[in-house]
Amino acid sequence: MLLEIVDVTKTYRGGVRANDGVTLEVGAGEVYGLLGHNGAGKTTLANQVVGLLRPDTGSIHIDGVDAVARPDEARRRCSIQPQAQVPIAGLTPRQAIGLVGRLRGATAPDVHRRSRALSAALELDEWLDVDGVRLSGGVKRLVSFCMAAVAPGRVVILDEPTNDVDPVRRRLLWAQVRRLADDGAAVLLVTHNVIEAERAVDRLAILDHGRVVVEGTPSSLKAGLAEDLRLELVLEPGADAPAMAPFVRRVTRNGHRVLATVPAGEASDAAAWAQQLRRAGTVEEFSLAPATLEDVYIGAVGRADALQPESRTIAREELAGVHAA
Amino acid sequence: MSMLRSYRLLVGWQARRLKGVLPLAIVVQTLLALGIVIGYPLLFPGLDRSTTLFLATGAPAITLISMGLVLVPQMVAQSRTEGTLDYMRSLPVPRLVYLLADLSVWLAVVLPGVIFAVAVGDVRFGLELQVSPLVVPAMLLVALTATAIGYAIASLLPAMLANLLTQVLVVFVLMFSPLNFPPDRLPSWLAAIHRVLPIQAMGEVIRGTLAGGTFPLTTGPFLLLAAWCVASFVVTHRVMNRRA
Numbered sequence: 097m098l099l100e101i102v103d104v105t106k107t108y109r110g111g112v113r114a115n116d117g118v119t120l121e122v123g124a125g126e127v128y129g130l131l132g133h134n135g136a137g138k139t140t141l142a143n144q145v146v147g148l149l150r151p152d153t154g155s156i157h158i159d160g161v162d163a164v165a166r167p168d169e170a171r172r173r174c175s176i177q178p179q180a181q182v183p184i185a186g187l188t189p190r191q192a193i194g195l196v197g198r199l200r201g202a203t204a205p206d207v208h209r210r211s212r213a214l215s216a217a218l219e220l221d222e223w224l225d226v227d228g229v230r231l232s233g234g235v236k237r238l239v240s241f242c243m244a245a246v247a248p249g250r251v252v253i254l255d256e257p258t259n260d261v262d263p264v265r266r267r268l269l270w271a272q273v274r275r276l277a278d279d280g281a282a283v284l285l286v287t288h289n290v291i292e293a294e295r296a297v298d299r300l301a302i303l304d305h306g307r308v309v310v311e312g313t314p315s316s317l318k319a320g321l322a323e324d325l326r327l328e329l330v331l332e333p334g335a336d337a338p339a340m341a342p343f344v345r346r347v348t349r350n351g352h353r354v355l356a357t358v359p360a361g362e363a364s365d366a367a368a369w370a371q372q373l374r375r376a377g378t379v380e381e382f383s384l385a386p387a388t389l390e391d392v393y394i395g396a397v398g399r400a401d402a403l404q405p406e407s408r409t410i411a412r413e414e415l416a417g418v419h420a421a
Numbered sequence: 422m423s424m425l426r427s428y429r430l431l432v433g434w435q436a437r438r439l440k441g442v443l444p445l446a447i448v449v450q451t452l453l454a455l456g457i458v459i460g461y462p463l464l465f466p467g468l469d470r471s472t473t474l475f476l477a478t479g480a481p482a483i484t485l486i487s488m489g490l491v492l493v494p495q496m497v498a499q500s501r502t503e504g505t506l507d508y509m510r511s512l513p514v515p516r517l518v519y520l521l522a523d524l525s526v527w528l529a530v531v532l533p534g535v536i537f538a539v540a541v542g543d544v545r546f547g548l549e550l551q552v553s554p555l556v557v558p559a560m561l562l563v564a565l566t567a568t569a570i571g572y573a574i575a576s577l578l579p580a581m582l583a584n585l586l587t588q589v590l591v592v593f594v595l596m597f598s599p600l601n602f603p604p605d606r607l608p609s610w611l612a613a614i615h616r617v618l619p620i621q622a623m624g625e626v627i628r629g630t631l632a633g634g635t636f637p638l639t640t641g642p643f644l645l646l647a648a649w650c651v652a653s654f655v656v657t658h659r660v661m662n663r664r665a
Contacts, residue, residue, distance in 0.1 A: 108665075146511045150664035167664065172513040180504045186438040195434050199427060199512050 097121040098282035099128075099145070099251045104154035106140055106306075114140035115151070116306040122251070122282040127273060129293040129300030130286045133397060137306040138286045139179050142253045145284070146176050159250045175200065177244035179255040179286070181236050184228030189220065189239040192228065193246050202247035214242045217275075218268050233260035241269060248281050255286040270296050294389035302396045310396040314389050321387035321395070324357040327366055329373065330380045338378045341369045348394055357391060358384070427514045431522035438505075439496075443530060446492075451534030454484045457601065458542040470548070472602075474635060477542030477550075478628040479601040481535045485560060486594050486623055488531045489567020490574070491587040493523055497575035498583045516661035517654070524568045535560075539631065548632070555638070556630035562646050563623045569653035570619075576660040600624040619649040 099122040106115040114137040122128040130138050143149040145156055147167025156163040156170075163170035184192040190211065197207035215221050220242070223235050231239065237260050244252060254273065258266045273296060277283050287293050293300060294314050302310040310317060327344065331337065331352045340347055343362040348355050358366040366384060373379040436443070457480040462468050468476075500506040509519060543550050575583045594600065597611065598620040604612050615621040622642035629638030 147664060148507065148510060168513065168515070171511060176511050178504075178508060178511065180507070182508045183503045183505045186440055187434070191437060195430055196512065199430050199514055201513070 097123050098159050099284060100155075100157040101141070101145070102155045104141065104144060104151045104156060106137075106144060106149065106151050113306050115144075118154070118303070118306070118308055120301050120308065120311065122284055124250075124280050124282055125277050126299065127277045127283045127285055127297045129297035130284060130303060131288065131290060131293055131300055131393060132303035133288060136303040138288075138303055139255055140306075141303075142176065142179075142255050142284065142286055145251070145253060146171055146174055172201075173249045174251040174253065175244045175247070175249040176253040177240050177255060177257055181233070182240040182243060184231075184236070184239065187228050188225045189215075189228070189231070189235075189242070190224045192239060193242045196243040197246035200247035200249075207246060210246050211242060214245060214272065217272055218242070218265060234262055234265065237261050238265060238269065241272070245272065245276055248276055248279075250281060251284065252276050252281045253284045253286065256288070257285070258287070258289065258292060266292070290390045290393045291388065300389075302393060304397045310392065317392045318387055318389060321357070321391055323360050324387050324391070325360050325363055325366070325384055326387050326391050327356045327358045327370065327382065327384050329354040329356075329370060329382045332377055332380050335378050338373055341366070346391075346395065352380075355391070355394065357387065424515060424518055427518045428522055428525075431509075431514065431518060432525050435522055435526045439526065443526075446530045447533055450484060450488075450531045451537055453487075454480045454531075454534040454538035455541060457483060458538045459545065461601070462546070470546070471635070473542070473546045474548055474632055475603070475628075476601055477539060477546065477548055478631045478636070479624055480538050480542070481560065481631070482563060482600050482624040482627045483594060484531050484535050484538070485563045485627075486567045486600075486620065487591060488527050489524075489564060489569075489571045490590045490594065491571070492527055492530075493568050493571040494575035494583050494587050496523065496527075497572060498580035501575070502580050517658055519661075520568060520572050520657065523572075524564060527568070528564055550632050551634050553630045553633055553638070556627070559626040559630045559643075562643070562650060563627060566619055566623070566646060566650040566653055569650065569657045573653060573657045573660055576657070594620060598624070619646055622646045622649075 101118060101120050104115050104118045105113070107113045116137075118137070118141060120128070130141065132138050140149060144151050145158070145163060147163060147170045151164060158170050158173045161169045161173060163174075182192075187195070193211045193214070194207050197211065198204065202210070215224055218238050218241075220235065220238055223231060223239075228236070228239075237257065241254065241257050244254065257273070258269060261269060270292070273283060273285065285293065285297060297314065299313050300311070300317075301308045331354065333352065337349060337354060340356070343358055343365060344356045346357045363384060370379065370382040370384070374382060458477050461476050462473060497506065500509075510516075539550070542548060571587075574586060578586065597607075599607060599612075599615055600620065600623075604615060604621060607615065622645045625636070625642040626638070626646060628636040629642075
């Protein structure tokens, strides 16, 4: 395994336990998702891998090198796209990507070739020579991905790489993430966007209060919910949540959106019930579909409040095809 | 990956990052240095040669010290606040290379002013300076030590506090340190403190290499400064490699 994290515990001054006995492994060619709500300890874990933080106990090995004892070696073998925007004011994306590539030890021709390929793949060409201060948040985010990918380490950590990125370039970005793994890197993808992660990762762990609460492949995790369907109701603005029918279980609410599970055998009753709510004007729209990773996530973490508003939009677009109306 | 290559790339990075402010910074630093050499004699006309010589040879020390203790920590504090520092720390580059790259960029900013101010003072007041080649290592030693101390301040303290402390240091260096005047004008307790602190030694090595006829150069200040330089590098190295 290229990245081996064993029983890592990290407590901040002030007593906040950000990581609590975290163990996970990522192999070459694998995209591993680290999911969890804000403050679950995902970024803390990433910062320990690159040697910016030191674990209290436990071990981290990158390509066989002890990253806790040799943070300098860890940084050579690991490249990171941090969660915060990388300030590149004064530099153009071309310069910033080039400088990082060369600082990571790549030759000038290699850096040149690779940044051109990345820029073309992510449709960044028109921004390549624009000063960093004039770039939008999404473009900056993509540039900082390129900075991590131009001369990638054996391990590549991407901390919320799609934040602020438009839907079209998100797809392009996911293709490049997969490409990094195909080229032999172990990719640790930190995100709270469950719906995107479902399509992008090979395996994943869900972190809650610093602990790994669930681990596996997306399909193995969803297998436990094979007999369930997810019911999503979007409430009319101002409407109160309706009384739930007896077969509706595990109800969570996030703003106007109500998520619940329904036994597959009750599908037609559930659809009829939801349709009735729609006619009554309580519900704006609804969908009934196979359970997703999001349902696994809610089951594991116990609440939907960590989910981002954008994940909701995507879910609705995605599920439009299975509208039961 | 050689240190030299990392150094070159980081100098390029910092110079580009600061390219908007560099020309103005050079002008401001030149005016500051000139102000000490030319401005004081305007304030107090009829100064004798030894006083103007003190001012002309004190200005380079003051400029280099304020670069290390004020400019550099303020820039480091800013990089910390905006996140550049943490990003750079995640790259495979030895920590001290950042310090040396920063130092080089800022030396390029202050050196023109230093040289210009000394030359103007020499011509304006007919000082007939006797510049020794040792002025180069002397100035480098002063700049290195001041920058290492400045880096330690900026890495140890929260940004606001670091900025505040650098303001206090400016006043201390400019008004209460024997750079523009001889140490015997200080109260004895402050003079005793200055025999241990590096500031007076910084002034003496530069003075001795610019006007050796009037201010004989001794090894004492060089040794004291070298000790401070090594100590501050050790501390800075530890601080920069620290992991919370």
